[in-house]
Amino acid sequence: MARARISDVAAAAGVSVTTVSLVMNDVESRISDETRQRVREAARAVGYAPNSVARGLRTQRTRTVGLISDQIATTPFAGRMLAGAQDAARDNGYLVYLIDTGGDAEIEREAIDALTAQQVDAMIYACMWHRIVDVPQGVSAKTVLLDCRPVKGGYRSVVPDDRAGGTAAVRELVAAGHRRIAYIDTDDGPIASRLRHEGYLEALAEAGIPADPALHITGDTSAHGGRAAAEVLLDLPDDERPTGIFCFNDRMAAGVYIAAHRRGLDIPRDLSVVGYDDQQLIAAEQDPPLTTVALPHYAMGRWAMEVALGVRAEGDEDATHLMECPVIRRDSVGPPPAQVAKPNRRRASHTERPPLAAPDR
Amino acid sequence: MARARISDVAAAAGVSVTTVSLVMNDVESRISDETRQRVREAARAVGYAPNSVARGLRTQRTRTVGLISDQIATTPFAGRMLAGAQDAARDNGYLVYLIDTGGDAEIEREAIDALTAQQVDAMIYACMWHRIVDVPQGVSAKTVLLDCRPVKGGYRSVVPDDRAGGTAAVRELVAAGHRRIAYIDTDDGPIASRLRHEGYLEALAEAGIPADPALHITGDTSAHGGRAAAEVLLDLPDDERPTGIFCFNDRMAAGVYIAAHRRGLDIPRDLSVVGYDDQQLIAAEQDPPLTTVALPHYAMGRWAMEVALGVRAEGDEDATHLMECPVIRRDSVGPPPAQVAKPNRRRASHTERPPLAAPDR
DNA sequence: ATGAAAGCGCTAACAC
């Protein structure tokens, strides 16, 4: 049986469609309570629910939002961002169209056109990693960018505060007493890499620790890359070897665990490590659980949706919102191991390294 | 500036809206080529693109699909399923509404109503784990179930063939020469657990290996649970201890790695392990990379969308489609360690265990 | 080969 239309309700209640429309939309109280009641009952009786398509055509507002993303699928991050956006949409009575372009520019174009044709009230352009993007033509200036920033401004956007996150991570180590702190970076060079490195440097500086270039090392962003980098670090002579390692991400931190455990090093007794991302399947399941910095995906998703829907007042253009990355304390950070006492020397440095093992020569 | 409407094109081309519509939709060739040309140019000139909402109202087909899921967000699986569904939708010119209900029944109801009001042409009801669900009222019988089966039939559905997957996993171990093969199961009791166990039993049976209840052990579905279960198994006396372990999932397998490595056991030299799920961040990044059974999420998503859209002919009701779970061979399976020769005894069993270390008494 | 006109289901002026 076909869906009931507004005219069916009107007929059943013995009123005009206007009246039905008015009571269904809770407009003015010019309708008598008695009529209201009758209409409500009639609507229930015939099983009426307004047709959003017809309403959308008439009002020119569809209460739908388009969310275009480059890679919703392949990253385990996506979910939280979607969830945040999703929840915010529902809270405001909106439905969301999700389109994953896989990063393909043509698909992206088509997606934008399709969404526009569908008369979405707002659009969100999301990336799965903090990136700087060249927003494709055709996207309205009212579009909100999620986890990315426009190459030349002109859009509202929200990204994680990776710089502050890097600082916070390193401060954990400093607070535990570490002085020789390494940063295992990625060599892929995403914007987050640069920012976290800046944060690392800043935390070092504020603690009065000179940055040692030998402790800034790179690898690919996998457990394998992290492990390889850690091997290099752990091969350093005792007095140069880091006691704490900050990793670009949790996967690399997992690699550090492997390297450490293979050498019989205990975490955090012999080595402290801090990750980044707070990937559930990795960070929480390490042994011991990994202290890391969380990417505020849910909050970012929510923020983007709220701004897109206009329920959160935000400068109308060009504002990049930095969202805090909280430190998640678990068990991979402890005090540095007791110093190996080295008589006649206070501190070893690269440049003024004293001759080692001279007797052997 | 407002979007161009079909009448604008008609005016620009000096024809009627009917003609424009006919041309835009490539209907019959009753329009002369010359007129076609003119209309096309006019459309381009005024930047015309049909309004999907108006078209949807008129044709009663919106070319949109609703995808309701219980937990898109919190599981790293979701992505591949979405991607499959998404891609199939795009291939056929459909847009998808995504709604994550978080498992909340009321939200689910509202979602169904909203989608119905939005006149979606089809719906997919997805779960993030293979489950048996009580499909809520209001979902049309044409809805397709993804990664779940209806408690009392009546819907088309697609789920992974967990039983065959379990068999395939254990066969890997059998083929490598193992005879004492354990199954580390979950105690949460999802349907997949039962099926994979059945598969395990079947593989054992076909290899003529009697099932040893001591080798079927459970734990919670985390690395921690897997590790605890592995400890128990590895504490077994030499001749009862399994040489191969099949785990309910990759996370638990990661726990087995930890337990093994802590005891100085090498994988796969001293112990072979097979996981399930093929979670990228876990399986591929283990050291050595984990052999596992993949859940065909992408294919299931695609299948569901294709039958939902009617582009894949499938029995119109009540058909549960089982999708194959392929074994992903990596490096965690090898031959069992050489047997510790035990003179005077061919095989130890629980009941007839010979006195150990008698000389010490 | 092309056009006029009805109508999808709804909202919102504008009557009464």
Next chain:
DNA sequence: GTGTTAGCGCTTTCAT
């Protein structure tokens, strides 16, 4: 307080 009516932008008979 309530009803009539004109569209929203499009497709689709039915004329011509």
